[in-house]
Amino acid sequence: MSAARPAGPVGGVTGCVFPPATEARLAPARRIADAVLFEGYVLYPYRASAAKNRLRWQFGVLVPPGYGRDSGEHSHQRTECLLEPRGPGGHLAVELRFLRARRRTVQRAAAPGPDAYLTVPELELSDRVLTPWDEGVPESVRLLLPLERLTRPEGVEHPFLLPARRETEPVTEKGAPVGRLRYATEEVSGVLRLRARELPGPYGALRLTAVVANTGGWTAPPAGADRADALPHSLLSAHLLLALDRGRFLSATDPPRWAAPAVAECAGEHTWPVLADPEGGDDVLLSSPIILEDHPRIAPESPAALYDATEIDEILALRTACLTDREMREARGTDARAGAVVDFAASLPPEVLERLHGAVRSLREVSPVPGAADASGEQPWWDPGADRGVDPARDTVAVGGVAVGAGSRVLLRPGRRRTDAQDLFLDGRTALVEAVLHDVDGSVHLAVTVEDDPGADLWRAQGRFRYFQPDEVTPLEAS
Structure with a gap:
């Protein structure tokens, strides 16, 4: 995976403040979660005009239920996983993370005066070309819950509401006003439902069920609406981070033998739970809208986020550096994150680019001497010099x-x-x-x-x- 770095509009956090020890456990997993949050956010060539950037938000979209009924989109996601508490008094930290669409309209100054503006498809400046676009604003909802409370019959239900906002940003060129950007962020509401049930048997494990649902009342108008109309009222790239202070999560792909039947009965919907500590720990879990393996890691060679789904850093960096001046200005005007990618590619030093030329992590060590035996005393089977009786030029x-x-x-x-x-x-x-x-x-x-x-x-x-x-x-x- 490639690293995601903050850029663009900054969102907010709703709910509690986690203890320092919990924050320390979550910090490495948040780098993975950031890559999930912005997976496919803006694709090469990083311009709003590109066809592939006109159908956006492919992962973890939770639309209002009134729209989801007729669209085939989902309004909820469900995570089920197993955990083992270690003694009484344990707590579960829950962090719901998603993007919220902030819709941007571009206006050009039509004449002198405070309100003389005309909505336009683009506004060309010397350093960028501004176009309409939906920016992604990161949002978080955090809870810190005693495990004992989760095991009650009613579990925990936590509704949340993010109010609508309207903002205006002036646009100037050489100190003179030339236009403005108008931002519309719609109300988004939802609910987190969590419940834990003890598994039968001697192990003391719990089955945790976590449901995230969009509860917004927005529905399509009688004349109908397309997906783009529903996105400002949706939770985008929604996923959960869970952390235990006294206990561990059991892997959904490689559980202990005794837990395998119970893991097989876990019924997730639209997410996939993985152990999220890149160093191999089992007290942090990421429920992701894209399938990952346990303990995913950010590639150490990746110096920046390119946001492109299944991205290949080297080829994207090279292609981005080859964009025309006009294309780069369009990317800078599309989104702050897209502009950061363009500036990164244009300033990439050769020694950093060389690091992107692939890496092999799975081969075992072998002797550097061609044909020499390895540590086990056996010849490496792939070494052409290992078998002196074979000569392709003479056989x-x-x-x-x-x-x-x-x-x-x-x-x-x-x-x-x-x-x-x-x-x-x-x-x-x-x-x-x-x-x-x-x-x-x-x-x-x-x-x-x-x-x-x-x-x-x-x-x-x-x-x-x-x-x-x-x-x-x-x-x-x-x-």
Whole structure:
């Protein structure tokens, strides 16, 4: 995952203040949650005019129930997970996090006077091009609850209400007013419902159910409305962070054997719970609207947020740096976060860009000496020098009683049972064998270049060949 860094409008926090120890446990998980919060927020080329940025908010959208009934969208999400308290007196910290749409309208100064403004599709300035856009304002609702209270039959129900706001921001160019931005943030209301039930058996585990629901009264007008009309009244990218001060959560993907049947019965809706401590702890859980693995981590090579779903930092940074001046000005005028991406890509030093060129984290250590034994005394199977009895340039294979090896001419007769369409185009062509290769399964492959191919010398120099099995060629002469 790539890091998400704050930019743009700052939202608010509703509810309690967590103790310092709880904040310390949640801090690493919040970096993961921030990446979830802004997943797909604005996509390359980071302009509002791009087609892919016109259908937004794909994850964790909770619409008002009056709109959700007819739209196929969801108005609630449900998390069920197992936890094990450690002794009495434990508390559960709950943090609901989501984005709230702040709709921006662009107006140009039409004539001298305080109210002479005209709504326009764009306002071009020297450093940016301002366009209408829905900004995402982060919001949080926090609760700190005794576990004992959650086990009562009624559980806990916590409604919340975020009031509507209207704001205006003047736009100036060289000190002179040229327009203004008008922001509309609509009322959003919802409820958090939490309840815990003890599992039968000797383990003392609890099944926690947490429901987040949009309870807003907004409905589509009689003339109808599209999804964009409902988004300002919705919870966007909604997810939960949960932390225990005395206890642990059980993994939904790799639970203890005794808990597996109970985990299988957990009925989540529109979220996926994962252990969220990147260092491997089990006292913090993230219920995410996108599927993650336990203990997700921010890639250490990722120096900034690019917000692009399933982003690849290197290629996005390179492409962003290649945007035209006009495109960069449009991105800066689209959103503060998009502008930060453009400025980041334009100022990226070579040593940082090199770090983005991929990383391999799963290979075990091997001897740096080619062909040398590893710590177990075995030869690395993938090392071409490990088996001195194999030489692709000298080995031969018998085909129809003829020894075929490097330098042999063959007629290509690809079979249909394992051949793709590209190989079938070469049926009947002649080729030169470049090497005889053995794979780890014991199969033999002939690396060939096609005769009369004007690029054959280039393929040979780069070690790029076409591959056929011995029963797919006919020798043209003895080797």
